[in-house]
Amino acid sequence: MEVTHLITHSGGFHADELLSSVILMRLFPQAEIVRSRAAEWITPGPGRIIYDVGRAFDPEARVFDHHQRPAPLRPDGQPFSSFGLIWRQFGRDYLRALAIPEADIDPIHAGFDAGFVLPIDLMDNGAVDPSVAGPLAGLTLPVLLESLKPVWDDLTPDAEDRAFAAALPVARSFVEAAIARAAGQRRAETIVEAAIARAGTDRILELPGPMPYGSAIGRAGAEHLLFVIHPRNGDWALNGIRKEKGSFAQRADLPEAWAGLTDEALEAASGVSGAKFCHNARFIAVADSREAILRMAQIAVSQATN
Template sequence: MIPDFLVTHSGGFHADELLSSVVLTRLFPQAKIKRSRAPEWIAPGPDRIVYDVGGFYDAEKRIFDHHQRGAPVRDDGQPYSSFGLIWKHYGRQYLAASNVPEAHIAVVHASFDAKFVLPVDLMDNGALSPLGPLAGLMLPSLLETLKPDFDNSDPDAETTAFHNALAIARSFVEAGIARSAAKLRAETIVQQAIAATGQGRVLELPMGMPFRPAIVKAGADHLLFVVHPRDKDWCLTTIRRSDEGFEARADLPAAWAGLTNGELEAASGITGASFCHNGRFVAAAKTRDAALAMAELAVAEALGN
């Protein structure tokens, strides 16, 4: 049954009901958000979905609170916030409505839950407390800075601030979903390129894209460098050994570090070589042939040939 109302609590808002509202308003755009703590509103009913308020969790009755004793937890015991519960029950529908291909929905749903939803759930439940100077830059903290000041006497201030924050929260969810879906599209392209490369050491791609996850998944341990076109030139980049840190399978030649244009051409012997980062993890060339020539030289040095 399509709801007429999306009911959450009034007063100060937090990331979990904001992000829940992002999902629900996409699925039910005709429904009105009602922010209230009145018993007649926060009770379940056929005309509404209630979340982050109400005192219990019952998906069949469409009420999704997590503040009560015996609140729901994941299979591994980690707590849900209202966002996690809404994502669990409505996330797949949201992805379909966002034009994520059906074959990718399960993977994107799980990935977004692990990387985006779970941290919000943990912070909301006090199970994750970021420390240090970056703590205030976590998304839940940033969204809460959009609350009205304590001495704002405008009776509509909370509602106005909530809807302003909702628009910002929506942009982060949509961007996160788009990035997850894009990685899966990239994986298909990279897998095809790996097959075409065979046992070669240099992977050529048709454009810049995330490539390491597909390389790891394919077990293509022989690959050392990636070449692809950019806007007006070509890029040569290394492949990191792991998700953590910056150690590469092979670095670009030390003699190229920090050089550009004529100096790099002289050091490499390749006409069209235009740039090498001082960190030796990325270089550029004016043409495809120059980029591939740089890559082959880098392979030869890395292999000691």
């Protein structure tokens, strides 16, 4: 469809219409952003997409507001902001515009919606309990983006529009980084799944390089795995595997005698020539060769299982 104007409200801005603009500008780079509350602009018409203003949610008319009653709700009853509505309508096309493989479109769309879009929706609608947000509420993405608004006594006529334009590339960087990270996660999962199949019943998983592996190991049900080894910038790393996402507890720690040691001291404590470093918290160690790191991993497995 030909889109000539992306229309949102004037005045102070919030994260939802700012992030919506990021999505729409990628898909319709020729379109002009108009920030207005004037009826002649926020009325549906040819070439227009209207969002966060208009008092209607009508995808066929290309109006995506959430301030009216009844407000649009997700199937589970949680509220949409304009960002959620725009993402639902245009998110898959946005991912295609970023060259995300077609097989990954639906899972990345759903994951980004749950992990990035929904929190924006909830905060915009005041649906997040302050006790949940906690003392770091001032560091959430919506608050940080809105901190780019002009100061209260900047009364120049175009202050809000200039601030909105300056905030757009900042918002874009967060969205594109999150999508790139999700796409990278999908690529890593394919590699890790193949490595798990090769490892069989071995306790040590060998990967071709540093990459996220926890979710793929958990999804594969590979509870027997205790450690991961991989090459890293000219040396080799030995990593633990977290028991669950968000926890620092490992399925098995590296030997206590290695904690905090480096070079000759670690070689002496481990009996492995080429051992270079072990973190004091015993979740990572480094050696100068595959042979050395594999030997360290074998020793760690032996101590953890005896």
